[in-house]
Amino acid sequence: MLGAGGFIGTNLCRSLVMQGHTVRAFGRRQSFPEMLRGCDWIQGDFADPASLANSISSCDVVFHLVNATTPASANVDKIADLNANVASSLYLLDACRETGVNRIVFVSSGGTIYGIPDQVPTPETASTNPITAYGISKLAIEKYLGLYEYLHHLDYRVLRVANPFGPYQTALKNQGVIAAFVRRALAGQPIEMWGDGSVIRDYIYIDDVVEALILAATHQGPSRIFNIGSGEGRSLNNIVASIARLLEVDIPVERRPARPVDVPVSILDTTLALKDLAWQPNTQFEEGLRATVAWMKTIQGNV
Amino acid sequence: MLGAGGFIGTNLCRSLVMQGHTVRAFGRRQSFPEMLRGCDWIQGDFADPASLANSISSCDVVFHLVNATTPASANVDKIADLNANVASSLYLLDACRETGVNRIVFVSSGGTIYGIPDQVPTPETASTNPITAYGISKLAIEKYLGLYEYLHHLDYRVLRVANPFGPYQTALKNQGVIAAFVRRALAGQPIEMWGDGSVIRDYIYIDDVVEALILAATHQGPSRIFNIGSGEGRSLNNIVASIARLLEVDIPVERRPARPVDVPVSILDTTLALKDLAWQPNTQFEEGLRATVAWMKTIQGNV
Numbered sequence: 382m383l384g385a386g387g388f389i390g391t392n393l394c395r396s397l398v399m400q401g402h403t404v405r406a407f408g409r410r411q412s413f414p415e416m417l418r419g420c421d422w423i424q425g426d427f428a429d430p431a432s433l434a435n436s437i438s439s440c441d442v443v444f445h446l447v448n449a450t451t452p453a454s455a456n457v458d459k460i461a462d463l464n465a466n467v468a469s470s471l472y473l474l475d476a477c478r479e480t481g482v483n484r485i486v487f488v489s490s491g492g493t494i495y496g497i498p499d500q501v502p503t504p505e506t507a508s509t510n511p512i513t514a515y516g517i518s519k520l521a522i523e524k525y526l527g528l529y530e531y532l533h534h535l536d537y538r539v540l541r542v543a544n545p546f547g548p549y550q551t552a553l554k555n556q557g558v559i560a561a562f563v564r565r566a567l568a569g570q571p572i573e574m575w576g577d578g579s580v581i582r583d584y585i586y587i588d589d590v591v592e593a594l595i596l597a598a599t600h601q602g603p604s605r606i607f608n609i610g611s612g613e614g615r616s617l618n619n620i621v622a623s624i625a626r627l628l629e630v631d632i633p634v635e636r637r638p639a640r641p642v643d644v645p646v647s648i649l650d651t652t653l654a655l656k657d658l659a660w661q662p663n664t665q666f667e668e669g670l671r672a673t674v675a676w677m678k679t680i681q682g683n684v
Numbered sequence: 685m686l687g688a689g690g691f692i693g694t695n696l697c698r699s700l701v702m703q704g705h706t707v708r709a710f711g712r713r714q715s716f717p718e719m720l721r722g723c724d725w726i727q728g729d730f731a732d733p734a735s736l737a738n739s740i741s742s743c744d745v746v747f748h749l750v751n752a753t754t755p756a757s758a759n760v761d762k763i764a765d766l767n768a769n770v771a772s773s774l775y776l777l778d779a780c781r782e783t784g785v786n787r788i789v790f791v792s793s794g795g796t797i798y799g800i801p802d803q804v805p806t807p808e809t810a811s812t813n814p815i816t817a818y819g820i821s822k823l824a825i826e827k828y829l830g831l832y833e834y835l836h837h838l839d840y841r842v843l844r845v846a847n848p849f850g851p852y853q854t855a856l857k858n859q860g861v862i863a864a865f866v867r868r869a870l871a872g873q874p875i876e877m878w879g880d881g882s883v884i885r886d887y888i889y890i891d892d893v894v895e896a897l898i899l900a901a902t903h904q905g906p907s908r909i910f911n912i913g914s915g916e917g918r919s920l921n922n923i924v925a926s927i928a929r930l931l932e933v934d935i936p937v938e939r940r941p942a943r944p945v946d947v948p949v950s951i952l953d954t955t956l957a958l959k960d961l962a963w964q965p966n967t968q969f970e971e972g973l974r975a976t977v978a979w980m981k982t983i984q985g986n987v
Binding site: 456459460463464467468471472496506508509510511512513514517520521524525527528531532641 | 762763771809811814816817823827828830834
């Protein structure tokens with residue numbers, strides 16, 4: 382598993398180990414080492430082809446969870462984003478081919494790959510015109526996965542994951558508004574918000590994402606790309622209100638200018654995942670938010 | 685104009701100069717220097733950001749005609765293809781932004797960008813799943829053009845050109861089957877053909893491509909991406925038969941194994957170009973082939 386020390390990786394490692402799988406976990410650092418207990422941890426940089434090849438040798442399934450950039454940072458240096466994400470993924474695909482990996486499961490970006498959507502909720506077949514280099518990189522990697530399957534019979538599945546949230550999301554990399562908002566609210570600090578708060582996203586609880594990843598690892602059938610989201614849209618203002626309600630506090634909001642990287646609305650149509658993966662989101666938003674707050678309280682001040 | 689010394693560039697330079705435009709022509713080498721007379725020629729490498737920026741300063745429209753690879757070579761080293769085409773194009777886009785270029789006209793690949801088509805003839809809205817890294821690079825550049833327009837108001841048009849042919853195509857870079865076939869037939873050599881010759885392509889005469897490029901430079905309207913092809917499909921066997929008929933010779937064919945890079949059929953739907961650019965192909969295939977043969981006879985033995 383590549384990018385195993387991050388938010389999704391940490392949760393996925395734990396689930397796989399609990400299910401009795403042998404997991405090799407590769408990443409730059411472990412945010413929560415105790416969560417990766419039972420994994421074979423390899424410290425390394427995704428941009429280093431040698432350590433990459435070493436990390437996947439004799440693996441059956443490779444989970445590619447690496448995000449070397451964020452939607453906002455990718456636009457600042459698009460060439461760095463291209464190298465860190467796309468070129469490195471090409472090294473990975475070559476290594477997978479050479480070492481006989483059976484399948485790659487790649488986490489793509491349901492929130493950025495479509496750009497400003499023609500259809501809402503957005504199905505996998507919608508047009509893909511990202512307004513951030515981050516989304517273009519994800520799209521290019523998806524296309525290379527298709528190419529490697531065609532040329533080299535390397536099997537793959539792509540999950541276009543909406544905005545995941547839940548325990549072990551730290552908001553340190555400027556990703557994850559729910560983590561960032563809860564963190565500040567618990568610290569009694571005002572929330573910083575880009576734009577007027579009307580931006581709508583599809584928030585999906587991490588346990589549901591992990592379940593989809595595990596299903597994607599063994600899925601049989603012709604579909605390759607699946608949207609993974611709640612299918613429901615929530616505004617930033619709505620998120621703040623939910624947190625305030627849960628914590629029983631007033632949360633002051635400091636408004637910043639809207640960012641061009643933010644599409645106004647992103648809600649995924651997950652009909653295909655239900656049909657082909659027998660997957661559906663099981664965690665209600667408020668329930669996921671409660672679990673997130675409960676976890677964040679346990680680490681408050683430590684991360 | 686970037687890639688001005690190549691096949692399309694040579695023809696486009698000549699037309700623009702004849703129409704009285706001021707043309708700065710940038711490229712690694714001029715295959716036919718006499719055709720670029722009247723242009724301001726700058727020798728340089730597309731992969732060198734400094735010479736690139738210099739080549740476009742004070743230009744109104746930039747034509748991006750560079751192919752640093754071919755469909756077959758791109759698959760051999762996908763990372764080199766990514767760097768040479770996509771990363772270099774990002775440098776170009778940044779340079780265009782900084783120097784205040786008004787519009788980029790980019791030549792994309794109608795023959796590879798769709799992959800194995802769901803629809804034939806294939807419209808611009810069809811899905812894009814290239815089976816060569818060459819097509820993925822072209823697609824990524826198209827997406828970055830969309831991003832730069834969104835973020836930085838850099839105007840652009842994309843022409844997804846089918847298989848162009850005509851005078852000044854030399855077949856030296858292993859591109860252009862008609863040039864390669866005519867050349868060998870005129871030299872009394874057998875034609876080398878990958879596969880059984882049933883592969884169908886859409887061949888478009890260069891004068892029609894040049895006309896579309898010039899129209900794209902000033903087009904007003906919301907469309908950004910246009911297919912440019914004849915709308916007709918011809919098999920390789922059909923091409924050989926046409927050349928044999930024209931030259932009144934028998935042409936022996938040496939068959940090579942089919943290449944995975946070749947989609948079985950590629951025919952473009954050019955309805956949008958007719959509607960929005962008022963463009964349509966004007967040169968009948970046999971007429972274009974005659975002009976190509978006539979030109980090739982004049983340079984026989986010299987290139």
